[in-house]
Amino acid sequence: MPTRRQLLSRAITAGVALPLAALAARAGGLAPAVPPPAPTRPVPATPAMGQVHQVSIQGFAFVPAAIAIAPGDTVVFTNRDIAPHTVTSESGVFDSGRLGSGQSVRMSFSARGEYPYLCAIHPRMRGTLRVG
Known part of the structure; x- marks a missing residue:
């Protein structure tokens, strides 16, 4: 029969060895405790998106009545x-x-030119959009 000292020694050994074995199993064996940093790669540049311009429809008028934008830009018309x-x-x-x-519409323009526009319901309301 083992002595008290032998039992205590086995308990200490088991108490240290079992948690270390469990830790190694969770870490995937002999893998390092801290994962290596992910490789750094340059992020590809995204093409620049056009600007967004606002035109309000208020007081039975387009505000501003004339707007100049670049090709690829978007205009949001809000009533x-x-x-x-x-x-x-x-x-x-x-x-x-x-x-x-309260409704809006977004329109993007790519073709250069001058585009006079109006309200089909109230034809005296007029504006001009210049793309270029």
């Missing part, structure tokens, strides 16, 4: 009037359809 409006190019290139109060 701030109670009455419905449209943003319709005179040449038929674009038409927002009917915009109720």
